[in-house]
Amino acid sequence: MPTTEKLNPRSLAKHRKRFLRFxxxxxxxxxxxxxxxxxxxxxxxxxxxxxxxxxFKRLLxxxxxxxxxxxxxxxxxxxxxxxSFEKMALRDAVRTPHGARIFAEGLYDLLHGKGPLKTRxxxxxxxxxxxxxxxxxxxxxxxxxxxxxxxxxQKYMIMKPTAMRFAAAELGFELQYSSKPSYATYERLxxxxxxxxxxxxxxxxxxxxxxQTFLWVIGSSEYExxxxxxxxxxx
Numbered sequence: 559m560p561t562t563e564k565l566n567p568r569s570l571a572k573h574r575k576r577f578l579r580f581x582x583x584x585x586x587x588x589x590x591x592x593x594x595x596x597x598x599x600x601x602x603x604x605x606x607x608x609x610x611x612x613x614f615k616r617l618l619x620x621x622x623x624x625x626x627x628x629x630x631x632x633x634x635x636x637x638x639x640x641x642s643f644e645k646m647a648l649r650d651a652v653r654t655p656h657g658a659r660i661f662a663e664g665l666y667d668l669l670h671g672k673g674p675l676k677t678r679x680x681x682x683x684x685x686x687x688x689x690x691x692x693x694x695x696x697x698x699x700x701x702x703x704x705x706x707x708x709x710x711x712q713k714y715m716i717m718k719p720t721a722m723r724f725a726a727a728e729l730g731f732e733l734q735y736s737s738k739p740s741y742a743t744y745e746r747l748x749x750x751x752x753x754x755x756x757x758x759x760x761x762x763x764x765x766x767x768x769x770q771t772f773l774w775v776i777g778s779s780e781y782e783x784x785x786x787x788x789x790x791x792x793x
Contacts, residue, residue: 722750
């Protein structure tokens with residue numbers, strides 16, 4: 559099945575206009591900074607402080623796997639991307655030394671390994687799938703994609719399935735979505751992000767944090783409710 563490599567210009571224009579109703583100055587709007595930018599930026603800065611490449615490598619070399627996991631969870635706690643059951647599953651999974659090691663080594667290889675992204679991403683999915691499971695399953699799109707998104711927002715997107723699927727459908731992009739994390743779907747998500755970034759380049763998105771938020775505004779029920787409130791306030 560052929561894939562669409564261009565976004566629907568009419569739909570894009572509609573959603574760009576809608577985005578600017580919420581945030582008149584775009585990604586540099588005071589409300590945008592307050593609602594959407596600061597917590598992501600702060601989480602990225604905390605990651606850079608706690609688990610930059612040199613520090614991450616040093617901790618690995620000293621076998622400090624639980625410390626790596628603790629620091630990663632400290633960063634995650636600053637955000638709201640994971641559902642409560644996902645947070646609990648992840649914490650349970652890295653609580654043991656064995657789980658912490660799988661997590662730490664797998665994540666380092668994804669972020670800083672030398673192989674092609676496809677290989678590293680597939681290996682990361684395998685690592686997450688091998689984490690100890692107490693109750694809820696650990697492998698989910700948000701868990702798999704959160705850490706690269708926060709650590710390296712110039713390269714990686716986060717997959718929040720419901721919102722991203724809706725946004726892709728709205729903009730006429732074939733996401734080739736699979737509920738089970740896969741590189742094929744993630745590659746399409748990155749392509750979607752790149753096309754969106756190019757299409758809204760006049761708004762000067764900083765990185766995929768901004769691109770993801772633009773798509774989130776399209777696809778989330780949260781902004782649908784806010785839009786209704788906004789329209790009612792104008793009556």
